[in-house]
Amino acid sequence: MTKIPLQFRHNGRDVAIFVDGGTNLLVALRELIGDITPKFGCGQGGCGTCSVLIDGELHLSCLTLAETVSGRSIETLDGMKQGPNLHPLQRAFADNFAAQCGYCTPGMLMAAKALLDRNPSPSRAEVVEAISGNICRCTGYEPIINAILAAAGGRVSA
Amino acid sequence: MAVTVKTFANASEAAGALSSDRSARYLGGGTLVMRALNEGDVSISTIVRAQDQALTRIEASGPRITLGAGVTFARVLAERDLAFLHAPARSIGGPAVRNMGTVGGNLFAPSPYGDFTVALLALDATIAVQGGFGSRDIPIEEFLQGRERQAGTLVLSVSCTRPASSEAFRYRKIARIKPKGGSVITLAAHLPVSGGRIAGARIALGSMAPTQIRARAAERALEGRSLDTATIAAAASAATEGTSPSDNALGSAWYRREIVGVHLRRLLSGQE
Numbered sequence: 001m002t003k004i005p006l007q008f009r010h011n012g013r014d015v016a017i018f019v020d021g022g023t024n025l026l027v028a029l030r031e032l033i034g035d036i037t038p039k040f041g042c043g044q045g046g047c048g049t050c051s052v053l054i055d056g057e058l059h060l061s062c063l064t065l066a067e068t069v070s071g072r073s074i075e076t077l078d079g080m081k082q083g084p085n086l087h088p089l090q091r092a093f094a095d096n097f098a099a100q101c102g103y104c105t106p107g108m109l110m111a112a113k114a115l116l117d118r119n120p121s122p123s124r125a126e127v128v129e130a131i132s133g134n135i136c137r138c139t140g141y142e143p144i145i146n147a148i149l150a151a152a153g154g155r156v157s158a
Numbered sequence: 159m160a161v162t163v164k165t166f167a168n169a170s171e172a173a174g175a176l177s178s179d180r181s182a183r184y185l186g187g188g189t190l191v192m193r194a195l196n197e198g199d200v201s202i203s204t205i206v207r208a209q210d211q212a213l214t215r216i217e218a219s220g221p222r223i224t225l226g227a228g229v230t231f232a233r234v235l236a237e238r239d240l241a242f243l244h245a246p247a248r249s250i251g252g253p254a255v256r257n258m259g260t261v262g263g264n265l266f267a268p269s270p271y272g273d274f275t276v277a278l279l280a281l282d283a284t285i286a287v288q289g290g291f292g293s294r295d296i297p298i299e300e301f302l303q304g305r306e307r308q309a310g311t312l313v314l315s316v317s318c319t320r321p322a323s324s325e326a327f328r329y330r331k332i333a334r335i336k337p338k339g340g341s342v343i344t345l346a347a348h349l350p351v352s353g354g355r356i357a358g359a360r361i362a363l364g365s366m367a368p369t370q371i372r373a374r375a376a377e378r379a380l381e382g383r384s385l386d387t388a389t390i391a392a393a394a395s396a397a398t399e400g401t402s403p404s405d406n407a408l409g410s411a412w413y414r415r416e417i418v419g420v421h422l423r424r425l426l427s428g429q430e
Contacts, residue, residue, distance in 0.1 A: 004163070022161035022195050022205065043196035045189050051254055057232075058254045063192040065185060065205065067163060114253065132338040133252015 008069045010035065011079025025061040025069055026050045029076060037077035037106045041135075048134030051107040051114075052076050058114035060133075077106040080113065089113060092151035093144070100138035107134045112148045121152050161195065165207045170288060172208035173312035177290030182206050184312055186228055187258035189251075190267060213262075213314065216240070224317040227262025231274065234261070242320065242327050246277035246346070249331040252338050262313040265298075266305065269365045270340040270408055275302070276370050277329055279362035280346035283318040287311040302369045326350055330425045331364075332417065334408060341365050342409040343418055345425050349385065356380045361393075361422070366401040366414060375399035376422060385426060394423035 003018035010033060017032045029035045029052070041047035043062050050062040053075040080087040086094070089112050099105045108131055115122055115130035122130070127148045136144065164182075166172040176182050182204035185191045194202060213228035218239035225234070234240050234247040235256065250256060250264075250273055264274040265285065275298075283298040289311040298316075301308065321327035329346045333339030344364030349356050359380040361373040375396035383389040403414035424430075 020160040021163045024192055024196065044193050045251070045255055045258075048252060048254060057257050059257055060189075060254045062196060063188040063258060065163065065188060065192060065207075067165075068185075068188075068207070111253065129337055130253060133254045 004067055006067055006070055008071060009073040011075060012073075019066045023066045025052070025059075025064040025066045025074070028066040029061060029074070035076050035078045039103055039106055041103070041107075046135070047104070047107070048111065048131075049104050049107040051110040051134065053110060053114060056114075056117060058111055075110070075113075077109055080109060087113075088154075089116070089148065089151045092147040096143050096147035096150055098140065098143040098147035100136075100140045104134055104136045104138075108136070108144055112151070115148070116152055122149075124149060127152075161203055161205055163205045163207065165209065167209060169208045169210040169213055169312060169314055170293075172206050172210070173288035174290055175204075175206045176312050177310040179204050180310070183309075184208075186260040186263035187230060189255060189259045190263055208312075215315075220320075222317060222319050224315050225261045226315050227260060227313040229261045231256040231259055231261075242324065243274075243277060245329040246274045246331075249273050249329075249333075249344075261316055265301065265313060265316070266308075269368065269404075270342075270406060272370060273331055273341055273344045273364055276344045276362045276364040277327075277346045278316055278318060279370050279372065280329075280348045280360045281318040281321070281327065282348070282360055283316045285316055286314040288314055299372065302371075305369055321348060322350060325428075328425050328428075330421055332421055340408050343403075343414055343421065344370075345418075345421055347422075347425055349380070349426075351385075354384055355382050356385060357382070361397075363397075363401065363418065365408075366398075366403045366418060368402070368404075371401065373397050373400070373422070380426075387427075390423055390426045393426060394419040397422045 006019050007016045019028055038052055038061050039049040041049040045060050045063050052061045055072050089109055111131050111134050127145050164175050183191050183202050185205045185207050213226045215226040217224040218237055231247040231250050234243050279298050285296045285301045327348050331344045332342040341364055346362045348360045350358045359377045361376050363373050364370050376393040379392040379396050397419040398415045403411040405411050
């Protein structure tokens, strides 16, 4: 089976890889680019931990055919921190104890970023809606919601 | 197992590729086909794609609206002229699924999915499909009855007439998890009123049969009557007629039969 050449932007950096036909974006990111921040959860679109931004829009990388992102810009959690500093959302998650086992955290952070990029001061209901496709099996939703609201309100200790 | 991906510039070429290969599947938003590939579905050896702008077009200004098959639920929600379809679009998935899942793909989503199609069935939508020999329009009911045989055809668009008022079209999805969850049952009702009486009622149910179906006995109970308590009670008690729900993790067939009349009554009486 011939490999398909694929180029796209990954966290602001141009990357070029070869993928097999049918490879999903999650596999391409984790196994071919080495960005293991998006996690594999269900492979069905039910859990949200593989969430990434494609041209700024929240998508599930496990349900995205890798070659459909040719020429597009992908953001993952790996590109969220700004140099040595955590992104305000990451800081808020740490300060508000929003990560328990941590497996859902990459997807939660990307869903939260997708929300705040469009709506910098969301209501609590809008936050709940924004993370409704992301499952936390520790059921720690309250601290996650509080962390996102704290990041939006700027009440984040430096 | 690697599959062959064929990408075409226009929909008719894609339809040709789809109709000539039984192991080909059309890739829309990916929420069905990529899921099948992730689960190791070996019946798929070719993925067909089309980058045709016509497939993502929305015509929503007039009395009859048309949605390209590749229109996502997020785009339906962003369109003010499609307010009557916002409740069904919002009831699907989380934001990521709504950014990916498409109107055309939803026609093929098996129970407990396919909520948008329940709304389209109540609205008597027309499905434009393209096979190997050209395009044609199919009433949605006929499309759904032959859904298994539609695998070789490409859905181009769906169209329906805008309901006369927000009262005339109602939608309700019953899920155990809010705001997102698979459907226990889904209901939609189109209730055109003429001279104070219902004329041409259509009630559609999801997760009450292998495909979305109409509750014809309940429709008959409404026809030619005003929407009063006695009429609503008659429709609700007829809601299970012709249904054949199955058991799944979200609810048993027995439970679905028990609640469908209750929720139809609430839908028709405008209760939350």
